[in-house]
Amino acid sequence: MFMNLAHRGASEYAPENTLAAFYKGVEMGANGIETDLRLSKDGTVILFHDHELKRTTNGSGAPGDYNWSELAELDAGSWFSPEYAGERLVTFEEFLRFFGRKDLFFALELKDRHVEEKMLDLVKRYRVQEKVTVTSFLFDNLVAVRKLDSDIRIGHLIRQIDLPALERLKEIGAQQVCPSAELLTAADVELAKSHGFEVRAWGAFSVELMEHILACGVDGTTINFPDILTQRLQTMQHV
Template identity: 45%
Template sequence: MQPWPYPFWVAHRGAGKLAPENTLAAFRVGAAHGYRAFECDVKLSADGALFLLHDAGLQRTTSGSGTAGQQPWSDLSRLDAGGWHSRAYAGEPLASLDAIAAYVLRNGYALNIEIKPTPGEEARTGDAVARYVAQCWPADTLPPLLSSFQPAALAAAQTAAPQCPRALLLDTLQEGWLTLARSLECVAIVAAYPLLDRAVIQQAHDAGLRVLAYTVNDPAEAHRLRDAGIDGLITDEVARFSPDPAAIRD
């Protein structure tokens, strides 16, 4: 396999739980803790804007309600996406992918974009994310890793911009997972950490795939997976884990 260019430690949704997830504020908190790689969730608004949000609905992490993907960006951009977390972040807006791209590129950070489509919008969202990345990331920079649980989203990204690296997200090791990842020409799998052990990691490596784990917040699990040959760990605990892969603080 070619050398893996992405940092070992990845800050989940910006800075996990120290700041409101998937906001620019969360990215800044993660960076303040030394992180240089970030994971985030991206979906499409009703009028085609790419923005960061994990849930299909707005209720949990914003002042809005209803299905986010059914609303225009002009409405979404006015929502409070920080007040649910704490008063310190009240008024923090939803982050557009434009804003995140500018921040990441300006600072030379790595990015893992989880394509998180509104149900029924899998192909449209995968296509839009891949085209955006292909247009906005200069050829001499490290491109985002595009991941998704939805094969249709990855297939659309593969068609739209085959040069963009892709990863299949797994919450179970369903039958045929390796064949599916290879058919989508993925460079990696990103799996729930309890699914992974030395044998599974080696199986993926033998197929030419890198392996990342989510969401690793326990030092014992971090040690176990690093010793098993994992290529990257996604964590909420940016204050607990040093982003130096050789230094896992207990």
């Protein structure tokens, strides 16, 4: 099944990493959600992409500078549009309460070090292990995850697929390689699949790039506009 993963939710249409964006992604036909995991000062796992709060909230500084009770008061929607004024940040546990029982894939990108253990505890508590792929640009994060859990699915976010990258992923029992859509070639996809890896692209920020990665033969992608991808996949099924 092709992975149509709403990137930070349907982030083309609603403020990223909010419940509004996640729900909209599912409504638009996404069969999975991609989100980012960080730690608050008091160790709460939160869903937030940037190093700083200022782009997507009315706060300042780093998320890790604040306890969750303080982060929970921030407005995470007004920056996007007045329609979403008052939208709040979300903890990973809240996310799992709302979406964990749904028939969805979850791509969890680790943005902080030392978030691995708390993330895995919540994944197991909500029994979503079979739905989750843990990803990161930082290889050390993936090594830390594998040391804690020998079975959880792992994917490495990289710029471009090459043989050394695939060999490193084999060493930690990864299942997925996640290259940049812009740099991807059909030969890269063929190479990864010949070594037993799924290929899930990132950075398909335009319809043209979406079409490019589909032509390359990927198994899935993160996408800001899951509705357009849903329609395209339906068209492909009828060709």
